[in-house]
Structures are given as C-alpha cells and as structure tokens.
Amino acid sequence: MTHNFKHRGLKRFFSDGDAGRLPSDMIDRIEAILTRLSASETIQEMDMYSYHLHELKGNRKGTWSVTVRANWRITFRFQDGYARDMDFEDYH
Template structure:
C-alpha cells in the first residue's frame, strides 16, 4: 500500500487524479506503476512485470528500489512491510 510520496506531482496524480505536474506522455505508465505499488504485498508482483525493470539501488540510495518509466526517468521508493514509502519520480541519469 502506498504510504508517502516525495514527489508532489505523483501525490497529486494518485490522490486527486491531477496530472498537471507530470509529462503527459508518461501519465498512463505512472498510473500503472502507482497501482502496482498500492496493491503489492511484496516486491515479487512488481518484479514479475518485465517492462518495470525493478532493481535495488546501492550507495547513498541503498534501501531504495527503482522502476523504469522511460530511458531517463524512474520511480524510486522504499518498500517495507508491504508498504511503499517516499515515492519519487526522478531523472537520475
């Protein structure tokens, strides 16, 4: 279940269906990712979706998971006890 957001645009999309702070061409995929995070009790269902390319980050982002959105953009989050925290949307390349 989604607990917290770091990215205001993702929070608005999830809570108010307001996509104004996000790129229009990525809205559908971002909605699918958020829905998957909200229903997942573990990371396995998310890992099973090939296009999401779920992987753990390391270094200063240890404990953070990444889901592929586009070539440059990722959704980052922490996953603990079946809940997603600090969900962010970043271009980290």
Template sequence: MIQSIRHKGLLQYYTEGNGSKLPAQYLRKINRILDQLDAVSSVDDIQAMGLGIHKLTGDLADFWSIKVTPNYRIIFRFEGGDIHDIDFLDYH
C-alpha cells in the same frame, strides 16, 4: 499498499487525478506503475511486476527503481509490506 509519496506531482496525481505537474506523455505509464505498487505486499510481488524494476545501490541503497523513460524513474522504499517515499526523478 502505497503509504507515502515524496514527489508533489505524483502525490497530486495519485490523490486527485491531476497530472498537470507530470509529463503528459508518461501519465498512462505512471498510472499503471502506481496501480501496481498499490497492490503489492511483498518483495516477491515487486520483482514479479517486471517493468525494468531493480534494487538501487549507493546513496539510494534502500530504494527500488522502475523505469518510466530512458532517463526518468519512479523510486520507492519497501518496508513492512508497504510502499514508502515514492519519487519521480532522473538519477542518471
């Protein structure tokens, strides 16, 4: 279950359905990703999602990443069965 979202645009979209601070062409995919993240309760659930998901390394070693576009990713931490610190960024 989603517990916290860092990105203001994602938070607004998740809580109010207002995607005005996100790229309109990616809203459908972002919505699908958020729905799936809200439904997971284990690392196995996360890996079963597919979606180009992988664990990050280096400064973001605590985070998982899901590909939204060739450059943009949704990243998040998984802790105690919940999803935390969701962000939308270009880390490449």
C-alpha cells in the same frame, strides 16, 4: 493503505487524479506503476520485466527503482507491505 510521496506531482496524481505536474506523455505508464505499487504487498510483486525493477546501490541502498521511460524512474522504499518515499526522478 499508507503511502507517502517525495514528489508532489505523484502525490496529487495518486490522491486526486491531478496529472498537471507530470509529463502528459508518461501518464498512462505512471498510472500503471502506481496502481501496481498500491496493490503489491511484497517487492516481488513489482518484478515485471517491463518495469526493470532493481535496488539502487551506494548511499541509495534500500531504495528500489522501476522504469517509466528513458531515464525517468519511479523510486521508492518498500516497508511493511507499503511503498514509501515514492519519487519521480531522472537520477542518471
């Protein structure tokens, strides 16, 4: 599978299991989201109620967002069956 990351901490966690650059109280949720993203072949497979999946608007059109906790989101683009440009951010 080919995934790419904007957030260095997400990349290290996904590839090496190193959670040092991510908030420790969100690790379980981040792991569940990344596992689901990795297994999903369509955006519809990410549409779970608890994830609050939605497409961003304006200059971020084409970027999707799922909720980790409070204002924190994992954002990504979905292309050719893979999540691309994955980021961990508070864009509010």
